[in-house]
Amino acid sequence: MIKNYLKIAWRYLHKNKIFSFVNITGLTLGFFCSILLALYVIDELRFDTFHEDAARTYRIIQKIEEVDGETRKVATVAPLVGPEAVAQFPEAETYLRLIEIGRLTVGNEPQNRDYERIWIADSNFFQFFDYKALYGNPTEALSRPDNIVITESTAKKYFGRTDVVGENLYTNVFQATVSAVIEDFPDNSHLTINTIHAVPTWEREIGQWKEWVSSNWTSNSFVTYLKMRPDFDKKAFEGKLTSLVTENYGEEVNYQSNFSLQPLTDIHLYSSEIQGGMNSREGNPLYTYMFIIIAVLLLAIACFNYMNLSTAAASRRTREVGMRKTLGAQKWQLIGQFVGEALLVSTCSLLLALFAIELLLPQLNVYLNKSLSLPFDNIQMYTVLGIIVLIAGISSAIYPAFFLSRVEPATALKKEIKIGVNTFSLRKILVVAQFAISIVMISTTIIIYNQLQYVEQKDLGFNLNNLLVIDINSGALRSQFESIKQEFEKLSDIETVTVSSRVPGEWKNFPIANLEHRGSDAKSQAIFVGVDEDFLDTYNIELLEGRALRNDVADSNSVMLTEMAVRQLGLEDPIGQVLDVPSTVWSGDLNEQDTPYSPRVVGVIKNFHFQSFREEMRPMMLASYRNPIHSIDYYTLRASNANWQNILPLLQEINSRFDPENPMEYTFLGNRFDQFYEEDRIRGQLFMVFSMIIVLIACLGLFALASFAIEYRIQEIGIRKVLGASAFEVNWLLSKDFAVLIGIAFILAVPVAWYAAQSWLQEFVYRITIPIWVFPAAGLTALFIALATISYQTLRAAWMNPVKSLGRE
Structure with a gap:
């Protein structure tokens, strides 16, 4: 059957x-x-759900309230927080700490070296998390000095194979021995690590390490995880943890802290407002x-x-x-x-x-x-x-x-x-719903596109085109930077070269200077960047008042301020004014560092964006690269054209001449800023594709309803044709009902589309105002597509011989 x-x-x-x-x-x-x-x-x-104990694993989050009322959340805490939480509270079973302290040059031979980030983990890393070891004993892999754990892709990168336990990896600090090889971190892990260093190595390399981690309650440098007992009282534990830490703060702490636990499985989706944390994405x-x-x-x-x-x-x-x-x-x-x-x-x-x-x-x-x-x-x-x-x-x-x-x-x-067949059937309701959804999707897609166009075209305050940033990653490059810069400038395709401690779009942490105007109570905070005399020319930043910095020693205490910094300090006549910088704090950290520094203002420059448009523009202080706070870390080169394919080999040759042991690391600054919005761009394109598909499916449904309605009214059409109705009149007769349905869909869709788009735009500090024309445009687009869809059916019915239509039962 x-x-x-x-x-x-x-x-x-x-x-x-x-x-x-x-x-x-x-x-x-x-x-x-x-x-x-x-x-x-x-x-x-x-x-992160692949970990066996994911449901009871948490990351410690610290919420800071500064003296000026500003609040922020960080995923780094002091080294004692984890151990003391486990020691004093029975709800906490065990802890794990991770810290990143920079990068090393790593390789198995001089010709095969690259930069790797330095991740240091407690020895129980592989007992705490369930990352699979391919070779070696993960239980003991991080227990001895000079031990290093690498991923399988890192092993292949340097050795061409994965069974490399016992092999040596050379760094520019020490010789490491591979103690274990693990599978690459899964794509659905919030951590992505290539090399993990053992704590005993850095206890030897950094003499005060043991004392620091065993006594410090304020140096917020460690990402700390806790594995909790089932059914613990989360809110009560967070209160006890907050009391434990704040009671051990010294007098130097000038902020208030609250501690909370973030579930491991929430880290990926719910960390956009949390600084630090080593989130890979x-x-x-x-x-x-x-x-x-x-x-x-x-x-x-x-x-x-x-x-x-x-x-x-x-x-x-x-x-x-x-x-x-x-x-x-x-x-x-x-x-x-x-x-x-x-x-x-x-x-x-x-x-x-x-x-x-x-x-x-x-x-x-x-x-x-x-x-x-x-x-x-x-x-x-x-x-x-x-x-x-x-x-x-x-x-x-x-x-x-x-x-x-x-x-x-x-x-x-x-x-x-x-x-x-009834006046307001389920099928008509579905058509209204489908086209309401279509209008919402079309409207939202247009708004997403306009916002992304806005951030791509909005003036950053400097010229992003044809800029290449080269990292200064070694003492050899730093000590010879003037000679290297001169060699770069000799290349015919290079217009200007500058050195600086940080660059726009910065991917590392950066110092924020506490500024005080000598002779008044005015205070401000500004991003602090050390630069040379060619910085403004290389980045095409406009000088509004005064002069640019000079490279001579006499200008060591000179600075330039952005308009915003001048306004916040209340400087009516800024040129020549002396400022005090008693301390600085690094982004992602909380502890102020004493930096007694009293620079003189020599110039005022136009405001420029140091980060993405998701971040609010901040005051800036550009100081001489000879400043006592932060030395240079980058070259920035502006090319006269985009012929980088020919320029890069020449730059690499110059770099290797001065520093043969370390490879040249570079970034196109335009690509860096593009990455800020890459996820939005991809998702916006997905929205466009799904909008088109929803409209297509809705049109298929409309095709069905038109066929159904015409079938029902076929004899009426024949009678109207006999009585002299034109094909246009018949077409309109059959189409107007569908136009009404689209109108109802439009009325329902507009508030939903506005709310959805407005919610998304809130992620940007600098955003467009939703243009009113978007919604009529989306509605008319849906109407045009709908009428075009049913026109095949309606025109075929309008052109049908009345004899055939009247003869049907």
């Missing part, structure tokens, strides 16, 4: 090619997008939840469209049903036939969607920077997909199947029966 049902279903689908194509296309698109979005969302929500819960909603809506719209099409098509099958009932078919057999056809279409659509996903996933993973895959070995996937097929098939077939199975054979054989 089932074989017979399938045979009948296949014949029907083959006979009605257009309806079959529309049905399968709509469902395939719905399945494809929903499954793809589900894979993306599941990957986002499953960060940060997610955005707003996007994640929006993608969940879109996935559900896409699947629902696809299924409802299928139901619309099936219902419209079922009206044409009343005679077939009447004939089968006359020949003895039972009600359950007729229902089984309709459901079987629907399940066949659903299954075919699902298989096509899975095939397309498997085919496109490699390219999509590169584009999304993900490692998504279909878990074919997971029985849960088959269960969920099976349920989806059943729901899609049964929901689309059950209504017309039950309706037709109740029709008397005599009635069915006499004429076609119109199913579900």
